[in-house]
Amino acid sequence: MIKHYSIAATFGIQAPASLKVEGFEPEQNPYVPAQKPYVFRKEHLRDVLAFLGSPNGDGLYLTGPTGSGKTSLLEQVAARLHWGVHTVTGHGRMELNDLLGQYMLADGGAMHWIDGPLTLAVRLGHVLLINEIDSVDPAELIGLNEIVEGKPLTLPQTGAVITPHSKFRLAATGNSVGNGDQSGLYQGVLRQNLAFLDRFRLMEVGYPDPEDEMQLLAAVVPNMPESVRASMIKVANQIRKVFIGGQDGGGLLSVTLSTRGLLRWASLVATFKSAPNALAYALDRALTFRAEASEREAIHRIAKDVFGDDWA
Ligand SMILES: Nc1ncnc2c1ncn2[C@@H]1O[C@H](COP(=O)(O)OP(=O)(O)O)[C@@H](O)[C@H]1O
Numbered sequence: 001m002i003k004h005y006s007i008a009a010t011f012g013i014q015a016p017a018s019l020k021v022e023g024f025e026p027e028q029n030p031y032v033p034a035q036k037p038y039v040f041r042k043e044h045l046r047d048v049l050a051f052l053g054s055p056n057g058d059g060l061y062l063t064g065p066t067g068s069g070k071t072s073l074l075e076q077v078a079a080r081l082h083w084g085v086h087t088v089t090g091h092g093r094m095e096l097n098d099l100l101g102q103y104m105l106a107d108g109g110a111m112h113w114i115d116g117p118l119t120l121a122v123r124l125g126h127v128l129l130i131n132e133i134d135s136v137d138p139a140e141l142i143g144l145n146e147i148v149e150g151k152p153l154t155l156p157q158t159g160a161v162i163t164p165h166s167k168f169r170l171a172a173t174g175n176s177v178g179n180g181d182q183s184g185l186y187q188g189v190l191r192q193n194l195a196f197l198d199r200f201r202l203m204e205v206g207y208p209d210p211e212d213e214m215q216l217l218a219a220v221v222p223n224m225p226e227s228v229r230a231s232m233i234k235v236a237n238q239i240r241k242v243f244i245g246g247q248d249g250g251g252l253l254s255v256t257l258s259t260r261g262l263l264r265w266a267s268l269v270a271t272f273k274s275a276p277n278a279l280a281y282a283l284d285r286a287l288t289f290r291a292e293a294s295e296r297e298a299i300h301r302i303a304k305d306v307f308g309d310d311w312a
């Protein structure tokens with residue numbers, strides 16, 4: 001059952017009250033993602049809602065650095081519209097057949113067919129979200145070309161031909177835009193097939209602006225003083241700046257503080273608030289224990305500069 005949702009009220013952004021978007025009646029659907037707090041950015045919301053509303057034979061490809069909120073953006077839009085999502089994570093050995101389904105042995109020795117995530121999404125009118133799609137072998141993805149365009153899905157194993165539900169959508173996320181990893185930062189990223197990429201519209205999800213990250217931190221660590229939160233965001237942005245391009249691209253750091261990392265840092269500061277230097281202690285656990293000693297030192301120096309006397 002279709003239901004219309006007010007964009008302003010549903011996503012907490014400024015928009016005319018008359019602006020509505022199609023979703024589904026809230027009902028028991030185990031495939032609808034659980035709602036979590038999410039700070040929506042208007043320009044991203046515009047792209048996602050336009051796509052969900054009328055894909056016109058396209059898939060949607062969200063690209064951006066690690067931990068910037070790509071996956072959760074799509075899931076949280078779907079959560080609020082009560083749209084089912086089947087999420088899979090791409091890897092080098094993923095096969096199209098994994099997405100279609102498989103025969104399983106039932107009690108009594110008979111074989112019966114179990115739909116995979118693509119087949120379920122096509123049948124039920126849900127979103128198939130393939131994360132890290134640029135790690136999948138391009139030869140496997142070519143099999144998706146026709147279904148993106150809205151053509152029927154054929155299951156070679158059973159012979160079934162399924163006409164896609166009108167609400168079926170295919171979305172993907174990746175750190176690259178599919179033309180291989182130019183930066184050397186992301187392992188396993190493969191150059192994708194041009195004909196496949198050509199079926200997607202692109203959107204870029206970078207790290208949120210400081211004002212948006214302030215809102216995020218306010219939700220996660222409401223008791224932390226605002227000045228501390230602002231400084232943590234400043235540290236994150238300085239690390240991101242030094243990191244950009246990676247070591248080969250002239251960046252000086254091989255690790256970065258994503259939005260995911262920033263939120264982890266903040267919640268660890270709250271957890272260890274009685275430690276002598278909770279900020280540094282938590283930063284090590286959130287990020288810098290993953291870095292080499294020299295990088296760890298450089299990151300702590302950045303933080304010390306930003307925090308001044310509040311550091312250690
Ligand atoms: N705008 C946002 N509002 C709320 N949480 C966010 C936002 N952006 C990122 N996050 C949080 O950061 C973490 C990483 O987000 P995720 O969507 O998994 O990143 P990506 O898919 O880009 O690697 C998640 O825990 C997510 O909830």
Ligand SMILES: [Mg+2]
Pocket residue numbers: 070071072131132173
């Ligand atoms: Mg992701």
